[in-house]
Amino acid sequence: MSISAAMVKDLREKTGAGMMDCKTALAENNGDMEAAIDWLRAKGIAKADKKSGRTAAEGLVGVAAAETKAIVVEVNSETDFVARNDAFQALVRDVAQVGLTTDGSLDAVGAATYPGSSKTVVDTIKDAVATIGENMSLRRSAMLTVGEGVVATYIHNQVVEGLGKMGVLVAIESTGDKAALNQFGRQVAMHVAATNPLALNASEIDPAVVEREKAIFSEQARASGKPEAIIEKMVEGRLRKFYEEVVLLSQAFVMNPDLTVEKALKEAEKDFGAPARITGFVRFALGEGIEREQTDFAAEVAAAAGKN
Template identity: 65%
Template sequence: MADITASMVKELRDKTGAGMMDCKSALNESGGDMEAAVDWLRTKGLAKAAKKAGRVAAEGLIGVVANGTAGAVVEVNSETDFVARNEQFQKMVSDIAAIALANNGDFDKLLAAEFPGTSKSVQDHVTEMVGTIGENMNVRRAGYISVSEGVVSAYVHNQVAPGLGKIGVLVGLESNGDKAKLAELGRQIAMHIAATNPLATRKEDLDPSVVDRERNVLIAEAKESGRPDNIIEKMVEGRIRKFYEEVVLLSQTFVVDPDNTVEKAVKAAEADIGAPVNVVGFVRFALGEGIEKEEADFAAEVAAARG
Protein backbone atom coordinates (compact mmCIF):
# COMPACT_ATOMS: atom_id res chain seq x y z
CA MET A 1 0.00 0.00 0.00
CA ALA A 2 1.27 3.47 -0.88
CA ASP A 3 2.45 5.72 1.94
CA ILE A 4 -0.25 8.38 2.23
CA THR A 5 1.21 11.56 3.76
CA ALA A 6 -0.56 14.48 5.41
CA SER A 7 0.61 16.78 2.62
CA MET A 8 -1.02 14.50 0.03
CA VAL A 9 -4.29 14.58 1.95
CA LYS A 10 -4.11 18.38 2.17
CA GLU A 11 -3.39 18.71 -1.56
CA LEU A 12 -6.38 16.55 -2.45
CA ARG A 13 -8.56 18.43 0.00
CA ASP A 14 -7.51 21.76 -1.58
CA LYS A 15 -8.27 20.37 -5.06
CA THR A 16 -11.69 18.96 -4.24
CA GLY A 17 -13.05 20.58 -1.09
CA ALA A 18 -13.84 17.08 0.23
CA GLY A 19 -13.43 16.14 3.89
CA MET A 20 -10.09 15.05 5.32
CA MET A 21 -11.09 11.44 6.01
CA ASP A 22 -12.74 11.15 2.60
CA CYS A 23 -9.53 12.40 0.97
CA LYS A 24 -7.48 9.87 2.92
CA SER A 25 -9.82 7.06 1.84
CA ALA A 26 -9.64 8.19 -1.79
CA LEU A 27 -5.84 8.17 -1.75
CA ASN A 28 -5.79 4.72 -0.17
CA GLU A 29 -8.24 3.41 -2.76
CA SER A 30 -6.19 4.88 -5.62
CA GLY A 31 -2.79 3.81 -4.32
CA GLY A 32 -1.70 7.41 -3.84
CA ASP A 33 -2.50 8.50 -7.42
CA MET A 34 -3.77 12.08 -7.06
CA GLU A 35 -5.84 12.25 -10.26
CA ALA A 36 -7.36 8.83 -9.64
CA ALA A 37 -8.23 9.96 -6.11
CA VAL A 38 -10.00 13.03 -7.52
CA ASP A 39 -12.01 10.77 -9.84
CA TRP A 40 -12.82 8.42 -6.95
CA LEU A 41 -14.22 11.32 -4.94
CA ARG A 42 -16.22 12.52 -7.94
CA THR A 43 -17.78 9.10 -8.44
CA LYS A 44 -18.79 9.08 -4.78
CA GLY A 45 -20.27 12.55 -5.09
CA LEU A 46 -17.82 13.86 -2.52
CA ALA A 47 -16.10 16.40 -4.78
CA LYS A 48 -19.26 18.21 -5.77
CA ALA A 49 -18.18 21.27 -3.77
CA ALA A 50 -14.84 21.61 -5.54
CA LYS A 51 -15.88 23.77 -8.48
CA LYS A 52 -17.58 26.18 -6.07
CA ALA A 53 -14.57 26.57 -3.79
CA GLY A 54 -12.91 29.25 -5.92
CA ARG A 55 -15.89 31.60 -5.97
CA VAL A 56 -15.79 34.72 -3.81
CA ALA A 57 -17.85 34.37 -0.63
CA ALA A 58 -18.35 37.84 0.84
CA GLU A 59 -21.99 37.60 1.97
CA GLY A 60 -23.32 35.44 4.80
CA LEU A 61 -23.87 36.22 8.47
CA ILE A 62 -22.17 37.38 11.63
CA GLY A 63 -23.15 35.16 14.55
CA VAL A 64 -22.98 36.44 18.15
CA VAL A 65 -23.53 34.66 21.45
CA ALA A 66 -22.96 35.83 25.05
CA ASN A 67 -23.55 33.97 28.32
CA GLY A 68 -23.04 36.68 30.95
CA THR A 69 -19.29 36.90 31.52
CA ALA A 70 -18.12 35.69 28.10
CA GLY A 71 -19.09 36.04 24.48
CA ALA A 72 -18.04 34.93 21.01
CA VAL A 73 -18.58 36.26 17.50
CA VAL A 74 -18.02 34.49 14.19
CA GLU A 75 -18.21 35.37 10.51
CA VAL A 76 -19.47 32.66 8.17
CA ASN A 77 -19.47 33.66 4.51
CA SER A 78 -21.56 32.63 1.54
CA GLU A 79 -21.69 33.91 -2.04
CA THR A 80 -25.12 35.55 -1.94
CA ASP A 81 -27.36 37.29 0.56
CA PHE A 82 -30.08 34.84 -0.46
CA VAL A 83 -28.30 32.04 1.42
CA ALA A 84 -28.17 34.22 4.55
CA ARG A 85 -31.98 33.97 4.61
CA ASN A 86 -31.83 30.16 4.46
CA GLU A 87 -32.93 28.72 7.83
CA GLN A 88 -30.50 25.80 7.49
CA PHE A 89 -27.59 28.22 7.00
CA GLN A 90 -28.77 30.39 9.91
CA LYS A 91 -28.93 27.37 12.21
CA MET A 92 -25.42 26.37 11.15
CA VAL A 93 -24.01 29.84 11.93
CA SER A 94 -25.72 29.88 15.35
CA ASP A 95 -24.24 26.47 16.15
CA ILE A 96 -20.78 27.60 15.02
CA ALA A 97 -21.00 30.70 17.26
CA ALA A 98 -21.89 28.46 20.24
CA ILE A 99 -18.92 26.19 19.45
CA ALA A 100 -16.64 29.26 19.27
CA LEU A 101 -17.83 30.30 22.74
CA ALA A 102 -17.11 26.83 24.12
CA ASN A 103 -13.58 27.03 22.67
CA ASN A 104 -12.83 30.58 23.91
CA GLY A 105 -12.78 31.89 20.34
CA ASP A 106 -9.78 29.75 19.32
CA PHE A 107 -10.19 29.57 15.53
CA ASP A 108 -8.24 26.35 14.95
CA LYS A 109 -10.07 24.57 17.77
CA LEU A 110 -13.37 25.83 16.37
CA LEU A 111 -12.72 24.36 12.91
CA ALA A 112 -11.56 21.05 14.37
CA ALA A 113 -14.44 20.74 16.88
CA GLU A 114 -17.21 18.24 16.20
CA PHE A 115 -20.32 19.81 14.69
CA PRO A 116 -23.47 18.98 16.73
CA GLY A 117 -25.38 15.95 15.52
CA THR A 118 -22.63 14.78 13.17
CA SER A 119 -19.37 12.87 13.36
CA LYS A 120 -17.67 15.57 11.27
CA SER A 121 -15.59 18.58 12.22
CA VAL A 122 -17.00 22.08 11.77
CA GLN A 123 -14.69 22.50 8.76
CA ASP A 124 -15.87 19.29 7.10
CA HIS A 125 -19.53 19.99 7.89
CA VAL A 126 -19.32 23.40 6.21
CA THR A 127 -17.68 21.79 3.17
CA GLU A 128 -20.52 19.27 3.04
CA MET A 129 -23.05 22.10 3.26
CA VAL A 130 -21.47 23.72 0.19
CA GLY A 131 -22.76 20.78 -1.81
CA THR A 132 -26.13 20.78 -0.05
CA ILE A 133 -26.90 24.50 -0.35
CA GLY A 134 -25.03 25.01 -3.65
CA GLU A 135 -22.75 27.93 -2.84
CA ASN A 136 -19.19 28.37 -1.65
CA MET A 137 -19.14 28.93 2.12
CA ASN A 138 -16.44 29.25 4.74
CA VAL A 139 -15.89 30.09 8.38
CA ARG A 140 -13.73 33.20 8.06
CA ARG A 141 -12.88 34.24 11.64
CA ALA A 142 -13.86 34.11 15.29
CA GLY A 143 -13.54 36.56 18.20
CA TYR A 144 -13.96 36.21 21.95
CA ILE A 145 -14.04 38.36 25.06
CA SER A 146 -14.54 37.57 28.75
CA VAL A 147 -14.52 39.29 32.14
CA SER A 148 -13.79 37.85 35.59
CA GLU A 149 -16.68 39.81 37.14
CA GLY A 150 -19.27 41.88 35.33
CA VAL A 151 -20.92 41.33 31.95
CA VAL A 152 -20.19 40.84 28.29
CA SER A 153 -22.92 42.61 26.31
CA ALA A 154 -23.77 41.90 22.69
CA TYR A 155 -25.42 43.82 19.87
CA VAL A 156 -26.32 42.68 16.36
CA HIS A 157 -27.07 45.21 13.63
CA ASN A 158 -29.43 44.36 10.73
CA GLN A 159 -30.54 41.30 12.66
CA VAL A 160 -32.22 38.60 10.53
CA ALA A 161 -32.66 36.12 13.39
CA PRO A 162 -31.65 36.12 17.08
CA GLY A 163 -27.89 36.63 17.30
CA LEU A 164 -27.45 36.79 13.52
CA GLY A 165 -26.92 39.85 11.32
CA LYS A 166 -24.54 42.02 9.30
CA ILE A 167 -22.55 43.57 12.18
CA GLY A 168 -21.85 41.89 15.51
CA VAL A 169 -20.35 43.55 18.59
CA LEU A 170 -19.24 42.30 22.00
CA VAL A 171 -18.14 44.63 24.79
CA GLY A 172 -16.78 43.57 28.17
CA LEU A 173 -17.51 45.60 31.31
CA GLU A 174 -15.89 44.71 34.63
CA SER A 175 -17.81 45.72 37.75
CA ASN A 176 -19.40 44.23 40.87
CA GLY A 177 -22.38 46.55 40.54
CA ASP A 178 -25.97 45.92 39.44
CA LYS A 179 -25.74 43.35 36.62
CA ALA A 180 -28.95 44.36 34.83
CA LYS A 181 -27.98 48.04 34.70
CA LEU A 182 -24.43 47.11 33.73
CA ALA A 183 -25.77 44.95 30.88
CA GLU A 184 -27.91 47.82 29.61
CA LEU A 185 -24.92 50.18 29.63
CA GLY A 186 -22.94 47.51 27.80
CA ARG A 187 -25.64 47.18 25.15
CA GLN A 188 -25.64 50.95 24.57
CA ILE A 189 -21.85 50.96 24.20
CA ALA A 190 -22.05 47.97 21.84
CA MET A 191 -24.57 49.88 19.68
CA HIS A 192 -22.20 52.86 19.70
CA ILE A 193 -19.30 50.61 18.59
CA ALA A 194 -21.41 49.20 15.76
CA ALA A 195 -22.08 52.75 14.53
CA THR A 196 -18.61 54.31 14.94
CA ASN A 197 -16.18 51.41 14.40
CA PRO A 198 -13.43 52.56 16.81
CA LEU A 199 -9.89 51.24 16.35
CA ALA A 200 -9.08 50.78 20.05
CA THR A 201 -10.57 51.09 23.54
CA ARG A 202 -7.95 53.55 24.84
CA LYS A 203 -5.22 55.73 23.33
CA GLU A 204 -2.51 53.43 24.66
CA ASP A 205 -4.17 50.46 22.93
CA LEU A 206 -3.75 52.01 19.48
CA ASP A 207 -1.16 50.45 17.20
CA PRO A 208 1.80 52.91 17.32
CA SER A 209 2.31 52.52 13.56
CA VAL A 210 -1.23 53.81 12.97
CA VAL A 211 -0.53 56.91 15.07
CA ASP A 212 2.87 57.46 13.40
CA ARG A 213 1.35 57.21 9.94
CA GLU A 214 -1.38 59.70 10.84
CA ARG A 215 1.18 62.06 12.39
CA ASN A 216 3.40 61.93 9.28
CA VAL A 217 0.46 62.74 7.03
CA LEU A 218 -0.55 65.67 9.24
CA ILE A 219 3.02 67.01 9.34
CA ALA A 220 3.26 66.86 5.54
CA GLU A 221 -0.08 68.66 5.20
CA ALA A 222 0.89 71.33 7.75
CA LYS A 223 4.22 72.03 6.02
CA GLU A 224 2.31 72.96 2.88
CA SER A 225 1.09 76.03 4.79
CA GLY A 226 4.66 77.36 4.99
CA ARG A 227 4.33 78.17 8.68
CA PRO A 228 7.21 77.94 11.19
CA ASP A 229 8.08 74.55 12.70
CA ASN A 230 6.91 75.52 16.21
CA ILE A 231 3.47 76.47 14.84
CA ILE A 232 3.35 73.28 12.75
CA GLU A 233 4.09 71.22 15.86
CA LYS A 234 1.15 72.75 17.72
CA MET A 235 -1.13 72.27 14.70
CA VAL A 236 -0.19 68.61 14.43
CA GLU A 237 -0.67 67.92 18.14
CA GLY A 238 -4.13 69.50 17.98
CA ARG A 239 -5.06 67.34 15.02
CA ILE A 240 -3.71 64.21 16.71
CA ARG A 241 -6.02 64.93 19.66
CA LYS A 242 -8.87 65.20 17.17
CA PHE A 243 -7.78 61.89 15.62
CA TYR A 244 -7.99 60.20 19.04
CA GLU A 245 -11.50 61.57 19.48
CA GLU A 246 -12.47 59.97 16.19
CA VAL A 247 -10.95 56.49 16.58
CA VAL A 248 -10.57 55.74 20.32
CA LEU A 249 -13.73 54.35 21.93
CA LEU A 250 -13.52 56.09 25.32
CA SER A 251 -12.61 59.42 23.65
CA GLN A 252 -15.47 59.33 21.13
CA THR A 253 -18.66 61.35 21.48
CA PHE A 254 -21.24 58.87 22.78
CA VAL A 255 -23.94 58.41 20.13
CA VAL A 256 -26.54 57.68 22.83
CA ASP A 257 -25.62 60.87 24.74
CA PRO A 258 -23.89 63.37 22.38
CA ASP A 259 -23.14 65.77 25.27
CA ASN A 260 -20.62 63.30 26.71
CA THR A 261 -17.73 61.13 25.60
CA VAL A 262 -18.10 57.40 26.16
CA GLU A 263 -15.65 57.67 29.07
CA LYS A 264 -17.70 60.39 30.78
CA ALA A 265 -20.94 58.49 30.15
CA VAL A 266 -19.48 55.37 31.80
CA LYS A 267 -18.33 57.44 34.78
CA ALA A 268 -21.77 59.02 35.11
CA ALA A 269 -23.44 55.59 34.99
CA GLU A 270 -21.38 54.28 37.92
CA ALA A 271 -23.64 56.01 40.46
CA ASP A 272 -26.70 54.16 39.16
CA ILE A 273 -24.82 50.86 38.79
CA GLY A 274 -23.44 51.21 42.32
CA ALA A 275 -19.78 50.47 41.62
CA PRO A 276 -16.85 51.51 39.39
CA VAL A 277 -17.01 50.26 35.78
CA ASN A 278 -14.01 49.29 33.66
CA VAL A 279 -14.41 48.91 29.90
CA VAL A 280 -12.17 45.87 29.30
CA GLY A 281 -12.41 45.83 25.52
CA PHE A 282 -14.58 45.03 22.54
CA VAL A 283 -14.83 42.94 19.39
CA ARG A 284 -16.59 44.22 16.27
CA PHE A 285 -17.14 42.13 13.13
CA ALA A 286 -18.73 43.59 10.00
CA LEU A 287 -19.74 41.16 7.29
CA GLY A 288 -17.33 40.99 4.36
CA GLU A 289 -14.97 43.73 5.57
CA GLY A 290 -11.61 43.39 3.86
CA ILE A 291 -12.83 40.89 1.25
CA GLU A 292 -12.33 41.95 -2.36
CA LYS A 293 -15.61 41.30 -4.12
CA GLU A 294 -15.72 40.43 -7.78
CA GLU A 295 -17.28 43.21 -9.83
CA ALA A 296 -19.39 41.81 -12.63
CA ASP A 297 -18.96 43.46 -16.02
CA PHE A 298 -22.59 43.41 -17.18
CA ALA A 299 -21.80 44.66 -20.70
CA ALA A 300 -19.17 41.94 -21.14
CA GLU A 301 -21.64 39.32 -19.92
CA VAL A 302 -24.25 40.46 -22.46
CA ALA A 303 -21.67 40.48 -25.26
CA ALA A 304 -20.54 36.98 -24.30
CA ALA A 305 -24.13 35.74 -24.24
CA ARG A 306 -24.76 37.14 -27.75
CA GLY A 307 -21.58 35.48 -29.02
Protein backbone atom coordinates in the same frame (compact mmCIF):
# COMPACT_ATOMS: atom_id res chain seq x y z
CA MET B 1 -3.09 -2.28 -3.80
CA SER B 2 -0.53 0.22 -2.53
CA ILE B 3 -1.55 3.88 -2.89
CA SER B 4 1.47 6.00 -3.83
CA ALA B 5 2.01 9.66 -2.98
CA ALA B 6 2.10 10.40 -6.72
CA MET B 7 -1.39 8.92 -7.16
CA VAL B 8 -2.74 11.01 -4.28
CA LYS B 9 -1.11 14.14 -5.72
CA ASP B 10 -2.57 13.42 -9.17
CA LEU B 11 -6.10 12.96 -7.79
CA ARG B 12 -5.77 16.08 -5.67
CA GLU B 13 -4.78 18.15 -8.71
CA LYS B 14 -7.71 16.77 -10.71
CA THR B 15 -10.36 17.32 -8.06
CA GLY B 16 -9.04 19.93 -5.65
CA ALA B 17 -10.05 17.64 -2.77
CA GLY B 18 -7.97 17.35 0.40
CA MET B 19 -5.02 14.97 0.62
CA MET B 20 -6.63 12.58 3.13
CA ASP B 21 -9.89 12.56 1.15
CA CYS B 22 -7.94 11.65 -2.00
CA LYS B 23 -6.06 8.87 -0.23
CA THR B 24 -9.32 7.44 1.13
CA ALA B 25 -11.00 7.66 -2.28
CA LEU B 26 -8.15 5.75 -3.95
CA ALA B 27 -8.09 3.12 -1.21
CA GLU B 28 -11.85 2.62 -1.47
CA ASN B 29 -11.57 2.12 -5.23
CA ASN B 30 -8.39 -0.03 -5.45
CA GLY B 31 -6.37 2.78 -7.00
CA ASP B 32 -8.79 3.35 -9.91
CA MET B 33 -8.41 7.08 -10.64
CA GLU B 34 -11.73 7.60 -12.47
CA ALA B 35 -13.66 5.61 -9.87
CA ALA B 36 -11.97 7.66 -7.12
CA ILE B 37 -13.05 10.89 -8.85
CA ASP B 38 -16.63 9.61 -9.03
CA TRP B 39 -16.45 8.54 -5.37
CA LEU B 40 -15.36 12.05 -4.34
CA ARG B 41 -18.11 13.61 -6.42
CA ALA B 42 -20.71 11.26 -4.94
CA LYS B 43 -19.58 12.23 -1.45
CA GLY B 44 -19.80 15.90 -2.39
CA ILE B 45 -16.13 16.44 -1.56
CA ALA B 46 -14.88 17.29 -5.04
CA LYS B 47 -17.92 19.46 -5.65
CA ALA B 48 -17.29 21.40 -2.46
CA ASP B 49 -13.58 21.90 -2.98
CA LYS B 50 -13.95 22.93 -6.62
CA LYS B 51 -16.09 25.81 -5.41
CA SER B 52 -13.44 27.06 -3.00
CA GLY B 53 -12.04 29.49 -5.55
CA ARG B 54 -15.27 31.47 -5.68
CA THR B 55 -15.53 34.59 -3.57
CA ALA B 56 -17.67 34.17 -0.47
CA ALA B 57 -18.32 37.67 0.84
CA GLU B 58 -21.96 37.35 1.90
CA GLY B 59 -23.27 35.27 4.79
CA LEU B 60 -23.97 36.09 8.42
CA VAL B 61 -22.32 37.26 11.62
CA GLY B 62 -23.45 35.26 14.64
CA VAL B 63 -23.23 36.11 18.34
CA ALA B 64 -23.65 33.89 21.41
CA ALA B 65 -23.22 34.81 25.08
CA ALA B 66 -22.90 33.06 28.43
CA GLU B 67 -22.47 34.41 31.98
CA THR B 68 -19.14 36.23 31.68
CA LYS B 69 -18.19 35.66 28.05
CA ALA B 70 -19.47 36.09 24.53
CA ILE B 71 -18.32 35.13 21.05
CA VAL B 72 -18.82 36.55 17.59
CA VAL B 73 -18.26 34.51 14.42
CA GLU B 74 -18.47 35.24 10.71
CA VAL B 75 -19.53 32.51 8.29
CA ASN B 76 -19.43 33.53 4.65
CA SER B 77 -21.42 32.40 1.64
CA GLU B 78 -21.39 33.52 -1.98
CA THR B 79 -24.88 35.03 -2.07
CA ASP B 80 -27.26 36.79 0.26
CA PHE B 81 -29.92 34.33 -0.91
CA VAL B 82 -28.15 31.52 0.97
CA ALA B 83 -27.80 33.76 4.04
CA ARG B 84 -31.62 33.86 4.16
CA ASN B 85 -31.77 30.04 4.09
CA ASP B 86 -33.04 28.47 7.35
CA ALA B 87 -30.43 25.71 7.19
CA PHE B 88 -27.57 28.20 6.80
CA GLN B 89 -28.91 30.33 9.66
CA ALA B 90 -29.08 27.27 11.91
CA LEU B 91 -25.51 26.42 10.90
CA VAL B 92 -24.17 29.85 11.90
CA ARG B 93 -26.17 29.85 15.15
CA ASP B 94 -24.78 26.42 16.07
CA VAL B 95 -21.22 27.47 15.21
CA ALA B 96 -21.53 30.47 17.54
CA GLN B 97 -22.99 28.33 20.33
CA VAL B 98 -20.33 25.64 20.12
CA GLY B 99 -17.72 28.39 19.90
CA LEU B 100 -18.60 29.33 23.49
CA THR B 101 -17.15 26.01 24.64
CA THR B 102 -13.73 26.88 23.15
CA ASP B 103 -11.18 29.64 23.70
CA GLY B 104 -12.80 31.52 20.83
CA SER B 105 -9.87 31.29 18.42
CA LEU B 106 -10.59 30.46 14.78
CA ASP B 107 -8.68 27.16 14.93
CA ALA B 108 -10.44 26.07 18.11
CA VAL B 109 -13.91 26.91 16.81
CA GLY B 110 -13.20 25.17 13.50
CA ALA B 111 -11.95 22.05 15.27
CA ALA B 112 -14.84 21.91 17.77
CA THR B 113 -17.36 19.08 17.44
CA TYR B 114 -20.49 20.35 15.73
CA PRO B 115 -23.63 19.94 17.91
CA GLY B 116 -25.46 16.65 17.36
CA SER B 117 -22.71 15.09 15.24
CA SER B 118 -19.25 13.57 15.45
CA LYS B 119 -17.83 15.94 12.82
CA THR B 120 -15.89 19.14 13.33
CA VAL B 121 -17.34 22.55 12.53
CA VAL B 122 -15.05 22.83 9.48
CA ASP B 123 -16.14 19.43 8.11
CA THR B 124 -19.80 20.25 8.76
CA ILE B 125 -19.46 23.47 6.77
CA LYS B 126 -17.77 21.48 4.01
CA ASP B 127 -20.72 19.09 3.93
CA ALA B 128 -23.09 22.07 3.78
CA VAL B 129 -21.19 23.40 0.75
CA ALA B 130 -21.97 20.19 -1.11
CA THR B 131 -25.61 20.24 0.03
CA ILE B 132 -26.39 23.92 -0.54
CA GLY B 133 -24.17 24.26 -3.60
CA GLU B 134 -22.22 27.40 -2.69
CA ASN B 135 -18.76 28.06 -1.35
CA MET B 136 -18.94 28.75 2.39
CA SER B 137 -16.32 29.24 5.06
CA LEU B 138 -15.80 30.05 8.71
CA ARG B 139 -13.81 33.23 8.23
CA ARG B 140 -13.10 34.51 11.74
CA SER B 141 -14.11 34.42 15.38
CA ALA B 142 -13.37 36.38 18.55
CA MET B 143 -14.25 35.98 22.19
CA LEU B 144 -14.26 38.41 25.12
CA THR B 145 -14.36 37.35 28.77
CA VAL B 146 -14.52 39.11 32.13
CA GLY B 147 -13.73 37.91 35.64
CA GLU B 148 -16.74 39.76 37.04
CA GLY B 149 -19.21 41.82 35.06
CA VAL B 150 -20.75 41.31 31.61
CA VAL B 151 -19.92 40.97 27.95
CA ALA B 152 -22.75 42.85 26.25
CA THR B 153 -23.72 42.08 22.65
CA TYR B 154 -25.43 43.84 19.78
CA ILE B 155 -26.45 42.64 16.32
CA HIS B 156 -26.95 45.29 13.65
CA ASN B 157 -29.29 44.55 10.73
CA GLN B 158 -30.52 41.50 12.62
CA VAL B 159 -32.00 38.80 10.39
CA VAL B 160 -33.11 36.51 13.21
CA GLU B 161 -32.16 36.35 16.90
CA GLY B 162 -28.37 36.43 17.26
CA LEU B 163 -27.65 36.67 13.52
CA GLY B 164 -27.14 39.67 11.26
CA LYS B 165 -24.77 41.72 9.13
CA MET B 166 -22.72 43.09 12.01
CA GLY B 167 -21.94 41.83 15.49
CA VAL B 168 -20.41 43.76 18.40
CA LEU B 169 -19.14 42.64 21.81
CA VAL B 170 -18.29 44.99 24.69
CA ALA B 171 -16.66 43.71 27.90
CA ILE B 172 -17.29 45.59 31.17
CA GLU B 173 -15.55 44.56 34.37
CA SER B 174 -17.62 45.37 37.46
CA THR B 175 -19.23 43.84 40.55
CA GLY B 176 -22.31 45.98 39.89
CA ASP B 177 -25.86 45.16 38.88
CA LYS B 178 -25.80 42.82 35.88
CA ALA B 179 -28.99 44.16 34.28
CA ALA B 180 -27.76 47.76 34.42
CA LEU B 181 -24.32 46.73 33.12
CA ASN B 182 -25.90 44.86 30.21
CA GLN B 183 -28.14 47.78 29.33
CA PHE B 184 -25.27 50.26 29.26
CA GLY B 185 -22.98 47.73 27.54
CA ARG B 186 -25.52 47.26 24.77
CA GLN B 187 -25.63 51.05 24.27
CA VAL B 188 -21.83 51.13 23.99
CA ALA B 189 -22.00 48.21 21.54
CA MET B 190 -24.47 50.18 19.41
CA HIS B 191 -22.07 53.13 19.61
CA VAL B 192 -19.21 50.90 18.41
CA ALA B 193 -21.35 49.68 15.52
CA ALA B 194 -21.99 53.29 14.46
CA THR B 195 -18.51 54.79 14.96
CA ASN B 196 -16.13 51.86 14.30
CA PRO B 197 -13.35 52.96 16.69
CA LEU B 198 -9.79 51.82 16.02
CA ALA B 199 -8.92 51.07 19.65
CA LEU B 200 -10.15 51.18 23.23
CA ASN B 201 -7.58 53.80 24.25
CA ALA B 202 -4.80 55.80 22.60
CA SER B 203 -2.01 53.45 23.72
CA GLU B 204 -3.58 50.59 21.75
CA ILE B 205 -3.47 52.36 18.37
CA ASP B 206 -0.84 50.98 16.01
CA PRO B 207 2.20 53.35 16.21
CA ALA B 208 2.52 53.16 12.43
CA VAL B 209 -1.01 54.60 12.09
CA VAL B 210 -0.14 57.45 14.46
CA GLU B 211 3.09 58.25 12.59
CA ARG B 212 1.25 58.29 9.28
CA GLU B 213 -1.34 60.71 10.66
CA LYS B 214 1.39 62.92 12.13
CA ALA B 215 3.17 63.05 8.77
CA ILE B 216 -0.05 64.09 7.02
CA PHE B 217 -0.86 66.71 9.66
CA SER B 218 2.71 68.10 9.51
CA GLU B 219 2.58 68.44 5.74
CA GLN B 220 -0.78 70.19 5.92
CA ALA B 221 0.47 72.54 8.65
CA ARG B 222 3.67 73.44 6.77
CA ALA B 223 1.59 74.40 3.76
CA SER B 224 0.22 77.24 5.89
CA GLY B 225 3.68 78.82 6.04
CA LYS B 226 3.61 79.10 9.85
CA PRO B 227 6.80 78.89 11.98
CA GLU B 228 7.95 75.43 13.16
CA ALA B 229 6.95 76.09 16.79
CA ILE B 230 3.40 76.90 15.67
CA ILE B 231 3.36 73.93 13.32
CA GLU B 232 4.27 71.61 16.20
CA LYS B 233 1.34 72.92 18.26
CA MET B 234 -0.99 72.58 15.26
CA VAL B 235 0.06 68.93 14.81
CA GLU B 236 -0.49 68.21 18.51
CA GLY B 237 -3.97 69.74 18.30
CA ARG B 238 -4.86 67.70 15.24
CA LEU B 239 -3.58 64.51 16.87
CA ARG B 240 -5.81 65.16 19.90
CA LYS B 241 -8.74 65.57 17.52
CA PHE B 242 -7.73 62.34 15.76
CA TYR B 243 -7.78 60.44 19.07
CA GLU B 244 -11.21 61.87 19.89
CA GLU B 245 -12.47 60.49 16.59
CA VAL B 246 -10.96 56.97 16.68
CA VAL B 247 -10.44 56.01 20.36
CA LEU B 248 -13.56 54.50 21.93
CA LEU B 249 -13.17 55.96 25.42
CA SER B 250 -12.46 59.43 23.98
CA GLN B 251 -15.29 59.48 21.43
CA ALA B 252 -18.44 61.55 21.98
CA PHE B 253 -21.02 59.01 23.14
CA VAL B 254 -23.67 58.50 20.46
CA MET B 255 -26.40 58.27 23.10
CA ASN B 256 -25.31 61.57 24.71
CA PRO B 257 -22.79 63.54 22.60
CA ASP B 258 -22.16 65.95 25.49
CA LEU B 259 -20.21 63.14 27.19
CA THR B 260 -17.32 60.98 26.07
CA VAL B 261 -17.84 57.23 26.38
CA GLU B 262 -15.47 57.25 29.36
CA LYS B 263 -17.47 59.98 31.15
CA ALA B 264 -20.77 58.29 30.31
CA LEU B 265 -19.43 55.10 31.91
CA LYS B 266 -18.46 57.06 35.02
CA GLU B 267 -21.93 58.57 35.27
CA ALA B 268 -23.54 55.14 34.80
CA GLU B 269 -21.68 53.75 37.80
CA LYS B 270 -24.45 55.09 40.05
CA ASP B 271 -26.86 52.76 38.23
CA PHE B 272 -24.41 49.86 38.51
CA GLY B 273 -23.85 50.42 42.21
CA ALA B 274 -20.12 49.82 41.74
CA PRO B 275 -17.09 51.08 39.77
CA ALA B 276 -16.82 49.77 36.21
CA ARG B 277 -14.22 49.55 33.47
CA ILE B 278 -14.58 48.77 29.75
CA THR B 279 -11.85 46.22 29.05
CA GLY B 280 -12.38 45.48 25.38
CA PHE B 281 -14.62 45.45 22.33
CA VAL B 282 -14.93 43.54 19.06
CA ARG B 283 -16.75 44.63 15.93
CA PHE B 284 -17.33 42.27 12.97
CA ALA B 285 -18.95 43.74 9.87
CA LEU B 286 -19.89 41.12 7.28
CA GLY B 287 -17.41 40.85 4.40
CA GLU B 288 -15.16 43.72 5.50
CA GLY B 289 -11.71 43.37 4.00
CA ILE B 290 -12.76 40.76 1.44
CA GLU B 291 -11.79 41.70 -2.08
CA ARG B 292 -14.85 40.92 -4.14
CA GLU B 293 -14.55 39.79 -7.72
CA GLN B 294 -15.39 42.46 -10.28
CA THR B 295 -17.24 40.93 -13.20
CA ASP B 296 -18.04 42.39 -16.59
CA PHE B 297 -21.73 41.52 -16.92
CA ALA B 298 -21.86 42.39 -20.64
CA ALA B 299 -18.86 40.13 -21.30
CA GLU B 300 -20.50 37.30 -19.35
CA VAL B 301 -23.68 37.59 -21.40
CA ALA B 302 -21.70 37.69 -24.64
CA ALA B 303 -19.70 34.64 -23.59
CA ALA B 304 -22.87 32.75 -22.66
CA ALA B 305 -24.31 33.57 -26.07
CA GLY B 306 -21.16 32.23 -27.77
CA LYS B 307 -20.01 35.62 -29.01
CA ASN B 308 -16.59 35.51 -27.33
